[in-house]
Amino acid sequence: MKTENLKDRAILFEQKIARDEKIEPKDWMPEKYRKTHIRQISQHAHSEIVGMLPEGNWITRAPSMRRKVALLAKVQDEAGHGLYLYSACETLGVTREELYAQLHEGTAKYSSIFNYPTLTWADIGAIGWLVDGAAIINQVPLCTTSYGPYARAMVRVCKEESFHQRQGYEIMTILANGTKVQKEMAQDALNRWWWPSLMMFGPTDAESVHTAQSMQWKLKRKTNDALRQQFVDQTVPQADILDLQIPDPALKWNPERKQYDFGPIDWEEFWQVVKGHGPCNQERITARVKAWEEGEWVRDAAVAYADKQSDATLQKAI
Amino acid sequence: MKQDWPLWEVFIRSKNGLEHRHFGSVRAADAAMALDNARDVYTRRNEGVSIWVVASKDITASNPANNGELFEPAKDKVYRHPTFYKVPDEVKHM
Amino acid sequence: MEKMNTENHIQYIYGIADNSLILGQRLSQLCGHGPTLETDIACTNIALDLLGQTRNYYQYAAQCMGESATEDTIAFLRTERQYRNVLLVEQPNTHFGYVMARQFLFDVYHLLVVTQLQESTDSMLAAIAQKSVKEVQYHQRFSAAWIKRLGDGTAQSHQKIQEAINDLWKFTDELFYQNEHDIAAIHAGVGVDVSTLKESYMTTVTEVLTEATLTIPAETWFRKGGKEGIHSEHMGYLLAEMQYMQRTYPDMKW
Numbered sequence: 001m002k003t004e005n006l007k008d009r010a011i012l013f014e015q016k017i018a019r020d021e022k023i024e025p026k027d028w029m030p031e032k033y034r035k036t037h038i039r040q041i042s043q044h045a046h047s048e049i050v051g052m053l054p055e056g057n058w059i060t061r062a063p064s065m066r067r068k069v070a071l072l073a074k075v076q077d078e079a080g081h082g083l084y085l086y087s088a089c090e091t092l093g094v095t096r097e098e099l100y101a102q103l104h105e106g107t108a109k110y111s112s113i114f115n116y117p118t119l120t121w122a123d124i125g126a127i128g129w130l131v132d133g134a135a136i137i138n139q140v141p142l143c144t145t146s147y148g149p150y151a152r153a154m155v156r157v158c159k160e161e162s163f164h165q166r167q168g169y170e171i172m173t174i175l176a177n178g179t180k181v182q183k184e185m186a187q188d189a190l191n192r193w194w195w196p197s198l199m200m201f202g203p204t205d206a207e208s209v210h211t212a213q214s215m216q217w218k219l220k221r222k223t224n225d226a227l228r229q230q231f232v233d234q235t236v237p238q239a240d241i242l243d244l245q246i247p248d249p250a251l252k253w254n255p256e257r258k259q260y261d262f263g264p265i266d267w268e269e270f271w272q273v274v275k276g277h278g279p280c281n282q283e284r285i286t287a288r289v290k291a292w293e294e295g296e297w298v299r300d301a302a303v304a305y306a307d308k309q310s311d312a313t314l315q316k317a318i
Numbered sequence: 319m320k321q322d323w324p325l326w327e328v329f330i331r332s333k334n335g336l337e338h339r340h341f342g343s344v345r346a347a348d349a350a351m352a353l354d355n356a357r358d359v360y361t362r363r364n365e366g367v368s369i370w371v372v373a374s375k376d377i378t379a380s381n382p383a384n385n386g387e388l389f390e391p392a393k394d395k396v397y398r399h400p401t402f403y404k405v406p407d408e409v410k411h412m
Numbered sequence: 413m414e415k416m417n418t419e420n421h422i423q424y425i426y427g428i429a430d431n432s433l434i435l436g437q438r439l440s441q442l443c444g445h446g447p448t449l450e451t452d453i454a455c456t457n458i459a460l461d462l463l464g465q466t467r468n469y470y471q472y473a474a475q476c477m478g479e480s481a482t483e484d485t486i487a488f489l490r491t492e493r494q495y496r497n498v499l500l501v502e503q504p505n506t507h508f509g510y511v512m513a514r515q516f517l518f519d520v521y522h523l524l525v526v527t528q529l530q531e532s533t534d535s536m537l538a539a540i541a542q543k544s545v546k547e548v549q550y551h552q553r554f555s556a557a558w559i560k561r562l563g564d565g566t567a568q569s570h571q572k573i574q575e576a577i578n579d580l581w582k583f584t585d586e587l588f589y590q591n592e593h594d595i596a597a598i599h600a601g602v603g604v605d606v607s608t609l610k611e612s613y614m615t616t617v618t619e620v621l622t623e624a625t626l627t628i629p630a631e632t633w634f635r636k637g638g639k640e641g642i643h644s645e646h647m648g649y650l651l652a653e654m655q656y657m658q659r660t661y662p663d664m665k666w
Binding site for chain 1: 320321322323325342343344345346347348351359362363379381382383
Binding site for chain 3: 049052053056059060061062063064065066067068069072073075076079080082083086121171174178179181182287290291292294295296297298299300301302303304305308
């Protein structure tokens, strides 16, 4: 293709997105668009399946039958969400196995929040309430993102996700209204998950490298800081209802902005976890690698069996 | 050996009376497994009464680069639509 | 028809429900660790079916017991000797071959049991069975398909699944063992006489294993005890994990 032509195409492409038209897999797209989408969608998919691990940690110890089935169904949903997202990513010409390889080698990122450990049952409540709450704020705008397969996957994800946060908040409600030990457990979980949840929205706008381009492609509809503020404003009243204290002495309603002011985030901790120095980075990847490697003989067997069956069918046809 | 499971496209009929609609895809070693995987992945919330699976490699797709020649010519054939024809106002429903 | 007492009735329900609970617990340990996402989701669906059945049975048993019994006191607050599941379902997830072999060897039995249980004079048990039949049919379809894939897949998978079948075979005879409560329930028209199911069981198992190019173990030494509450050493750890919250924080709501 001539350079002129390419330039025209790029302009037409951007205009199409600006008109809210969707881009579909076989449509022409700039290489950077393709690469950015592979990166973001795969990170999102990895987050779903790595996210199964901290919560999966409590399935076998859930305190009641009702909680056990709810948690099991929730963690299973995350596997489903990972699957939808890997499928969306595959339409961009990369395979799920290639993406796994990046995750296993440690070259792919996933949401850092899942590198924190789940230490008590209240952590399951806090994750549902805070982590899923933050995820929903991040994800809802993606239902109208420009890349068709990603937008469609997100519609399904958001639809299924809606029970997750309620499930978590219900756990917190019971604990907060329970015995002294239970309330302490809930407060402790809030203390440990609050700041990492705020970090889920990513670096501040000043530090964020991808924001402008991502806004143009509707991979982002609001900036990191705007989403973070939305999360704080939404969550503080919910904590009040639980009569739990958000672990931030600087947290205060600002009547002029009609928003909450909140204290500084420890970005040093954030970058350390991103770099692999979080409490559970190694355990998470090791668990994923183990599942994949131990499953190899199973996947191979299924392929070998399928080959034999199709040979048998062919012979029958002759 | 290390051979990856191929990709299958999943089509689901939500209820009788509706057509099968594309729902997504799954990996599976063969068609029977693809059907089971589609059931386990896409009908967990009672979303379907019938499933089709098709190996993704067997789908022939039109190329968007040819959209001009494929789809533009149909755009000006307005006489294929009822609004092209004038009938007296007195005739209310036709 | 002879009468059975409440103790017989409740113990009979445990005998069926505990299998679903313990197998459901075993399967739920795997969530997030399966060979593919699709397989992971499928196994979790089976776990959810089994735990759902467990809840139906336990809620009914709690109702029969009255007082302060709930599905949770039954699930979490019995001692190891009071669980009446068969040894087969408590065996560990050694590898995917063991998971599927355990599942298949149980599914074939489970389907025969719930199919018959639909005829129970206890209308509640009959209703639970009716709902379970469809779920268990799918479980058997799923596990039988995997037995065939692994048996007739690669040389390695053949060897691994045969090893699992050989190891677990010794637990299959217990499925047809009946204790005093089972007998009382059968005489009352409530329970299924599982001793009559052995032939159908062997027919289906033989059919699938043969198609999977696997050998039926020649083993004639069998283990039993689960139905009397004499479990394998694996059971204590499974319960320690499952009961952790209820034991550590007694008498609280969750």
